Amino acid sequence: xxxxxxxxxxxxxxxxxxxxxxxxxxxxxxxxxxxxxxxxxxxxxxxxxxxxxxxxxxxxxxxxxxxxxxxxxxxxxxxxxxxxxxxxxxxxxxxxxxxxxxxxxxxxxxxxxxxxxxxxxxxxxxxxxxxxxxxxxxxxxxxxxxxxxxxxxxxxxxxxxxxxxxxxxxxxxxxxxxxxxxxxxxxxxxxxxxxxxxxxxxxxxxxxxxxxxxxxxxxxxxxxxxxxxxxxxxxxxxxxxxxxxxxxxxxxxxxxxxxxxxxxxxxxxxxxxxxxxxxxxxxxxxxxxxxxxxxxxxxxxxxxxxxx
Amino acid sequence: xxxxxxxxxxxxxxxxxxxxxxxxxxxxxxxxxxxxxxxxxxxxxxxxxxxxxxxxxxxxxxxxxxxxxxxxxxxxxxxxxxxxxxxxxxxxxxxxxxxxxxxxxxxxxxxxxxxxxxxxxxxxxxxxxxxxxxxxxxxxxxxxxxxxxxxxxxxxxxxxxxxxxxxxxxxxxxxxxxxxxxxxxxxxxxxxxxxxxxxxxxxxxxxxxxxxxxxxxxxxxxxxxxxxxxxxxxxxxxxxxxxxxxxxxxx
Numbered sequence: 001x002x003x004x005x006x007x008x009x010x011x012x013x014x015x016x017x018x019x020x021x022x023x024x025x026x027x028x029x030x031x032x033x034x035x036x037x038x039x040x041x042x043x044x045x046x047x048x049x050x051x052x053x054x055x056x057x058x059x060x061x062x063x064x065x066x067x068x069x070x071x072x073x074x075x076x077x078x079x080x081x082x083x084x085x086x087x088x089x090x091x092x093x094x095x096x097x098x099x100x101x102x103x104x105x106x107x108x109x110x111x112x113x114x115x116x117x118x119x120x121x122x123x124x125x126x127x128x129x130x131x132x133x134x135x136x137x138x139x140x141x142x143x144x145x146x147x148x149x150x151x152x153x154x155x156x157x158x159x160x161x162x163x164x165x166x167x168x169x170x171x172x173x174x175x176x177x178x179x180x181x182x183x184x185x186x187x188x189x190x191x192x193x194x195x196x197x198x199x200x201x202x203x204x205x206x207x208x209x210x211x212x213x214x215x216x217x218x219x220x221x222x223x224x225x226x227x228x229x230x231x232x233x234x235x236x237x238x239x240x241x242x243x244x245x246x247x248x249x250x251x252x253x254x255x256x257x258x259x260x261x262x263x264x265x266x267x268x269x270x271x272x273x274x275x276x277x278x279x280x281x282x283x284x285x286x287x288x289x290x291x292x293x294x295x296x297x298x299x300x301x302x303x304x305x306x307x308x
Numbered sequence: 309x310x311x312x313x314x315x316x317x318x319x320x321x322x323x324x325x326x327x328x329x330x331x332x333x334x335x336x337x338x339x340x341x342x343x344x345x346x347x348x349x350x351x352x353x354x355x356x357x358x359x360x361x362x363x364x365x366x367x368x369x370x371x372x373x374x375x376x377x378x379x380x381x382x383x384x385x386x387x388x389x390x391x392x393x394x395x396x397x398x399x400x401x402x403x404x405x406x407x408x409x410x411x412x413x414x415x416x417x418x419x420x421x422x423x424x425x426x427x428x429x430x431x432x433x434x435x436x437x438x439x440x441x442x443x444x445x446x447x448x449x450x451x452x453x454x455x456x457x458x459x460x461x462x463x464x465x466x467x468x469x470x471x472x473x474x475x476x477x478x479x480x481x482x483x484x485x486x487x488x489x490x491x492x493x494x495x496x497x498x499x500x501x502x503x504x505x506x507x508x509x510x511x512x513x514x515x516x517x518x519x520x521x522x523x524x525x526x527x528x529x530x531x532x533x534x535x536x537x538x539x540x541x542x543x544x545x546x547x548x549x550x551x552x553x554x555x556x557x558x559x
Contacts, residue, residue, distance in 0.1 A: 148399075
């Protein structure tokens with residue numbers, strides 16, 4: 001499948017600060033791609049370069065095969081952008097906001113009126129289309145921004161933290177909509193909510209300090225971290241002793257002892273029978289599979305220190 | 309090419325139309341107070357100025373001042389608000405319009421505000437005072453009012469682009485814009501200045517604007533030099549505002 005977004009050695013510097021450091025990326029057409037990273041990792045800078053709001057210092061970036069340095073206008077015709085801030089015009093009604101966006105995209109009235117009606121209906125905003133965005137709830141405002149980004153039927157949709165600040169119901173509604181349009185266009189999403197990336201994205205990239213540090217599907221990333229599977233084994237006592245027994249086994253990748261429990265990382269689930277054999281006669285009370293989360297992967301790659 | 313600029317200008321005019329009544333009250337009140345205080349209150353103390361009654365002397369300047377103030381304020385605050393508060397400039401910039409179109413739209417909007425509000429003040433002064441002029445003079449006057457409003461609209465775009473804090477915008481208005489207007493012979497003739505200062509004051513585009521506009525409206529005398537000076541400065545300011553906006557947005 002041809003790439004919707006490609007970057008080669010993409011670098012952006014602000015004085016001494018390198019926000020993007022030789023960043024290489026390829027996003028397949030029609031996929032939902034998630035970009036994760038702590039604050040200041042370079043996510044927004046990457047989106048700003050890809051949406052032609054900012055010029056890179058060096059390297060190349062292509063959207064739908066078009067160079068961001070020389071084909072800005074053509075790229076902007078193809079993309080929809082949901083920025084971090086709502087950026088709605090509070091002096092225009094919801095419908096007027098959409099009409100202005102359509103005119104900026106050069107759409108004809110007969111073309112955009114129908115499309116606005118359809119989208120407002122779809123997003124559940126039709127009955128409030130004559131109201132000003134200030135009177136909307138946070139979830140409705142976000143839905144209106146998403147509607148605006150979809151109005152001109154973009155080929156690539158950039159969503160920069162689309163559900164930040166939304167309540168769980170509104171977040172679910174946005175997720176459902178993103179899932180429903182997945183496949184019809186390429187979706188490039190940045191988020192702080194790892195559950196969001198896990199729910200929505202086909203592939204996920206994790207970046208930090210302007211560099212790509214991991215790339216793959218959710219499962220691939222989890223597998224890479226764990227090197228297999230984690231089990232929590234609870235003993236009646238003497239957990240330290242049984243932990244030492246397990247530590248010497250070839251298929252065990254890691255051991256952590258907490259009180260009466262041992263968290264054991266195995267190369268694969270097939271090793272579990274060997275572990276059970278080795279623990280023959282031990283006072284095992286409970287064995288539970290401990291699923292690795294994307295958060296575990298994220299924290300292991302980017303560290304637990306709070307970023308400014 | 310100007311479809312985007314027209315769309316943004318249309319948006320600004322829609323917003324103006326919605327708030328026109330409340331805006332007009334505020335816009336008319338200030339110059340009218342000045343006119344009543346100086347033009348009527350002081351006329352017993354001040355005789356003829358440059359051969360015309362004082363109330364007649366200041367009337368064209370007040371209309372011009374309203375227009376350029378409105379053009380400047382609209383461009384500055386609108387651009388600042390859309391850039392720093394509403395982030396709408398960002399939403400315009402991810403559509404297939406050029407940065408120049410955004411600047412042109414904002415200049416046009418400031419200019420339109422200036423023209424509408426200047427004419428409104430003119431009508432009120434015309435209605436409630438004995439100030440009269442020939443309709444033919446109006447054409448010559450517009451030759452000053454239009455580039456003058458455009459010039460201050462461009463100045464507003466530059467300030468709204470460069471200044472990030474609202475209090476700085478207020479300071480610029482107090483330190484540069486108002487002195488430029490008041491020093492240019494709005495309330496007194498240039499002959500009041502010491503002789504060696506007059507050439508410097510005459511070099512100001514605002515002097516060409518206020519002097520030229522007054523002569524055009526009151527006596528129908530059209531100064532081509534003054535009109536060209538205002539028009540040339542407006543073109544220069546337009547180029548500068550586009551360049552500065554492009555530079556700022558590329559940061």
